[in-house]
Amino acid sequence: MLDLRPLACQPTRAELREHRRDREGLHPRVRVRPCFGGVSYTALMVLFAAVTLGLRAWGAPTRLVVVGVALSAGSAIAAALCARGTRLRTFVREYRLAAVAASNGLRYERGAAAPSVPGLRYSDSPGRALRRFRGEIGGVAVEVGNYRRADGRVSGYTLIDGEASVVEPFDFTTVDDWLRVSDAVTPRADAGSS
Numbered sequence: 001m002l003d004l005r006p007l008a009c010q011p012t013r014a015e016l017r018e019h020r021r022d023r024e025g026l027h028p029r030v031r032v033r034p035c036f037g038g039v040s041y042t043a044l045m046v047l048f049a050a051v052t053l054g055l056r057a058w059g060a061p062t063r064l065v066v067v068g069v070a071l072s073a074g075s076a077i078a079a080a081l082c083a084r085g086t087r088l089r090t091f092v093r094e095y096r097l098a099a100v101a102a103s104n105g106l107r108y109e110r111g112a113a114a115p116s117v118p119g120l121r122y123s124d125s126p127g128r129a130l131r132r133f134r135g136e137i138g139g140v141a142v143e144v145g146n147y148r149r150a151d152g153r154v155s156g157y158t159l160i161d162g163e164a165s166v167v168e169p170f171d172f173t174t175v176d177d178w179l180r181v182s183d184a185v186t187p188r189a190d191a192g193s194s
Contacts, residue, residue, distance in 0.1 A: 001137070001138065001182045001185065001186055002100075002104050002137070002178055002179075002181065002182045003100070003103040003104055004100065004175055004178050005103070006096055006099030006100045006102075006103055007096055007100055007173070007174075007175060007178070008096075009095075009096060009099060010092075011092060011095045011096075015095065016091050016092065016095055019091075019094070019095045019098065020091065034083070034086070035082050035083070035085070035086040037078070037079075037082040038079050038082035038083045038086060041075045041076075041078040041079035041082060042075070042076075042079045044071075044075040045072050045075035045076045045079060048068055048071040048072035048075055049068075049072045051068055052065055052068030052069055052071075052072060055068060093173055094110075096173070097131070097172055097173070100172075100178065101133050101135070104135075104137055105135050105136055105137060106133045106134060106135035106137070106142065107133070107134050107135050108131070108133055109131070109132045109133070109134065110131055110132075131145060131146070131170075131172055132144070132145030132146075133145065133172070133181075137185045138185065138186075140160060140161050140185050141159075141160070141161050141162065142158075142159070142160055142181070142185055143157075143158070143159040143160075144156065144157070144158050144159070144170060144181050145157060145170070146169050146170055154169045155167070155168070155169055156168055156169045156170045158181070158184050160184050160185060165184075167180065168180075
């Protein structure tokens with residue numbers, strides 16, 4: 001029932017730039033989480049720089065100082081490459097989510113203030129972006145997203161034709177999450193068409 005082909009699309013750089021430009025007025029901005037590799041390389045860079053400065057201060061041979069500078073510079077380059085790769089993957093994921101929403105008649109919202117379910121405070125865990133999808137699929141009004149419970153745990157929610165239910169949290173980047181949405185919508189759409 002849902003068109004999930006955009007989850008596997010490989011957008012060009014021009015398509016990514018256009019998508020970012022189209023979403024420029026929307027807030028919050030896409031937050032790029034630091035990757036473990038980038039953080040590790042940055043820590044190594046600082047360590048190598050500190051050791052190199054220590055060696056230089058203690059009058060170590062020039063060769064050791066040059067090796068320390070080379071290691072520090074290499075770590076800085078590796079950290080920059082990791083950060084660039086993470087940033088690119090983040091923008092590709094955002095492009096794919098917007099494409100899936102558009103191909104299925106939904107609106108992709110980031111940073112939504114509150115779900116349409118009374119009593120739920122819309123939030124999310126620190127590791128996930130604030131996402132919600134709203135619209136109609138097969139004539140059925142649909143809203144899916146995540147919210148934070150009072151105890152701090154994160155749950156997903158679905159609001160299908162006005163009927164709310166709490167489910168496992170959504171990541172929205174896997175086919176399985178979208179099949180959960182499809183499974184919730186299909187019986188309603190089938191009932192409405194018969």
